[in-house]
Amino acid sequence: MNALNRFLKYVSFDTQSAEGQEQMPSTDKQKVLGAALAEELGALGLHNAHMDEFGYVYAWLPATAGCEGVPCVGLIAHMDTSPEASGADVKPRIVHYDGSDVVLNMEQNIVLSPAKFPTLNRYVGQDLVVTDGTTLLGADDKAGIAEIVTAVEYLTQHPEIPHGRIAVCFTPDEEVGRGADKFDVAGFGAAVAYTVDGGALGQLEYENFNAASAKITIHGVNIHPGEAKNKMKNAVLIANELISLLPADETPGTTEGYEGFYHVNSIEGNVTCVDIGCIIREHDKELFLARKQRMTDLVGQMNAKYGAGTVELTLKDQYYNMREMVEPHMYLIHRARAAMTAVGVEPAVVPVRGGTDGARLSYMGLPCPNLGTGGINFHGVHEYIPVNALEKMTDVLVNLVKSE
Numbered sequence: 001m002n003a004l005n006r007f008l009k010y011v012s013f014d015t016q017s018a019e020g021q022e023q024m025p026s027t028d029k030q031k032v033l034g035a036a037l038a039e040e041l042g043a044l045g046l047h048n049a050h051m052d053e054f055g056y057v058y059a060w061l062p063a064t065a066g067c068e069g070v071p072c073v074g075l076i077a078h079m080d081t082s083p084e085a086s087g088a089d090v091k092p093r094i095v096h097y098d099g100s101d102v103v104l105n106m107e108q109n110i111v112l113s114p115a116k117f118p119t120l121n122r123y124v125g126q127d128l129v130v131t132d133g134t135t136l137l138g139a140d141d142k143a144g145i146a147e148i149v150t151a152v153e154y155l156t157q158h159p160e161i162p163h164g165r166i167a168v169c170f171t172p173d174e175e176v177g178r179g180a181d182k183f184d185v186a187g188f189g190a191a192v193a194y195t196v197d198g199g200a201l202g203q204l205e206y207e208n209f210n211a212a213s214a215k216i217t218i219h220g221v222n223i224h225p226g227e228a229k230n231k232m233k234n235a236v237l238i239a240n241e242l243i244s245l246l247p248a249d250e251t252p253g254t255t256e257g258y259e260g261f262y263h264v265n266s267i268e269g270n271v272t273c274v275d276i277g278c279i280i281r282e283h284d285k286e287l288f289l290a291r292k293q294r295m296t297d298l299v300g301q302m303n304a305k306y307g308a309g310t311v312e313l314t315l316k317d318q319y320y321n322m323r324e325m326v327e328p329h330m331y332l333i334h335r336a337r338a339a340m341t342a343v344g345v346e347p348a349v350v351p352v353r354g355g356t357d358g359a360r361l362s363y364m365g366l367p368c369p370n371l372g373t374g375g376i377n378f379h380g381v382h383e384y385i386p387v388n389a390l391e392k393m394t395d396v397l398v399n400l401v402k403s404e
Contacts, residue, residue, distance in 0.1 A: 001153070003390040006146035007129070008092055011138040016087040017080035017176045024182055025055035025080070025172035033079050037170055040149065045156045046168065054182040055079075055172035060189065061152050063165045067403050070164025074193030074366070075151075075397065076357060077144030078174035081136060082379040091132040094387065099124040104381065105133030112382050119200070119376055127387040137383035139375030143390060144196035145170055147373060151397035162403040167193070171357055177318055180360035192332055192367045195358035196397070199372025201389040202345045204336050206326040206369035208352035208359045209260070209281040210288035211318040214295055216242070216276040218269070218311050235274040238306060239267060243276070245298050258283045258351055260291060283321055283351060319355045325362035326369050336371060339399035345392055371396070 013033040018026040025031065034051040041059040042049035049059035057079070063070060081087035095102055097120065102112040110133030114120040131137045148168060155161055167190040171179040174197070199205065220235030246262045248254075255261045260282030267276050280295065282288035292315055299313040326332065337347045352359075358368035374389020 001150070003146045003150040003394045004129075004387055006150055007139075007143055007385075007390055010142040010145055011090045011092055014088040014090075015080045015138075017083060017173045019083055019176050021176075024178065026176055026178070027080075030080050030172045031055050034170065034172070037079070037145065037149070041152075041168065044149070044153050046152065052182075052184070056182065056184070057168075057170040058184070058188065059168045061155060061163075061166040061168070064159060064162050064403075067162050067164045070403050071191040072165040072167055072189055073401050074167040074169065074188055074190030074368075075148045075401075076169045076171065076193055076195045076361075076368070077148055077197055078141045078171045078179050078357060079145065080172055080175050080179075081138050081140065081142075082175045084379045085136040085381060086134070087136055087138055090135045090138055092129050092137060093132070094127050094129055097123050097126055097128050102128075102130060104131060108133055110134075110381060112384065117377060117382060123386050128384045129387060130384045131381055133381050136378070136380060137375075137385065139373060139383055139385040140378040141174070141197045141373065143373040143375050143385055143393075144198075147390060147393045147397055148196055150394045151401075154394070154398055155401070161398070163401045164403060165189070166401050174357050177355075179357040180364065183357070183361060183364070185361070185364050185366050188366070190366060192329060193358070193361065194332070194336065194400070195356050195361075195368055195370045196373055196393070197356050197358075197370055198375060198378060199350075199370070200348075200376065201372055201374040201386070201392055202340055202348045203372030204333060204340070204347050204349050204369065205352045205356075205372075206333055206349075207283060207323040208319070208321055208355050209283055210285060210320050211355055212280045212288070212292055213316045213318055214278040214280060215314040215316075216278065216299065216311060218242070218274040218276070219309065220272050220274070222271040232271070233306060233310065234271050235269055236271060238302065238310065239269070239274040239276055242298060242302055242311065243267075245301075256353075260284075260287060262291070262295070279318075281353075285321065319359045320363060322356075322359040322362040322368070326367050329367045332367060332369055336369065336396075336400060339396050342399045343392060343395040345396060
């Protein structure tokens with residue numbers, strides 16, 4: 001089975017993860033795909049193909065004769081899709097892109113347009129897999145899974161290609177920041193690994209944001225509006241004031257590349273109490289510390305104005321820039337560049353404006369840069385992936401694990 005057909009099969013599984021769940025995985029439906037993948041990997045001849053109690057799927061392909069001493073390389077992708085858009089009843093279709101608008105859903109007037117998404121212009125003349133405009137597609141990261149499975153199948157069918165032991169893992173809950181929580185690094189058995197997760201074809205990433213979450217709770221005092229003078233403390237207005245003090249030009253919508261940001265991503269409440277959710281992102285470690293301190297200082301400023309305890313802040317580090325852990329193993333980057341070049345893919349080293357399982361795994365003793373799958377516009381109904389990217393990335397992975 002080729003990568004395209006595998007991908008179309010995998011997106012039929014609803015694997016949306018959920019925020020705020022204590023169980024692992026956060027949704028039981030992820031295990032349905034996990035069980036199917038474990039069975040498929042076993043049928044392909046991989047060893048010890050299984051899904052553990054937390055929903056992680058593990059398997060490994062033995063080294064070819066003479067390559068038993070080659071260090072084991074891992075390939076990792078995640079099974080879950082984003083909570084930001086439905087992943088149920090996905091209806092993918094293939095369109096030959098001619099440069100014009102693609103109507104995804106006529107009834108709801110949902111259009112994939114190069115005017116809004118100029119990256120489409122790179123794919124004129126190519127076949128694209130798109131949605132019907134009512135769900136995300138699931139290329140993040142079922143494309144990575146399809147590419148990995150197809151690559152290892154190719155290797156089983158071509159024993160003349162020399163390679164060391166190859167470890168495979170498909171993780172749950174990456175989209176809710178928990179994909180590495182229960183990852184069995186020792187049992188995985190790889191010396192180094194690559195996540196195959198998101199990004200245009202050719203993207204090679206070994207730098208990502210340092211990340212923290214900020215939960216802000218504002219305690220107000222509610223009094224009948226007719227008797228409120230000098231008594232009411234409106235938590236909604238205090239929240240608005242605090243948010244207005246964050247730099248307007250340091251948001252996701254105003255930054256790019258290595259530029260960090262504050263992102264207020266949720267607000268809920270009333271006069272009595274308001275909860276604000278915010279994330280803080282920065283590539284540079286010192287600037288990351290400075291951003292967290294600035295948030296702390298703003299909360300102190302509000303408490304000085306409105307009274308101690310009015311504003312509570314909980315800061316929690318989420319993950320760190322993997323560059324520090326990968327740089328001692330830069331051969332991983334050189335190896336990936338060579339694998340891409342060998343099959344006609346132009347490598348592009350770019351920073352991740354986010355995080356990957358690989359960032360956390362790199363700090364757990366498994367150096368783990370990321371490779372793009374070829375997908376575009378993740379987490380929404382305008383998501384798509386060129387068919388050529390699925391095919392080419394499979395070729396890249398075969399060359400990546402091949403021994404010299």
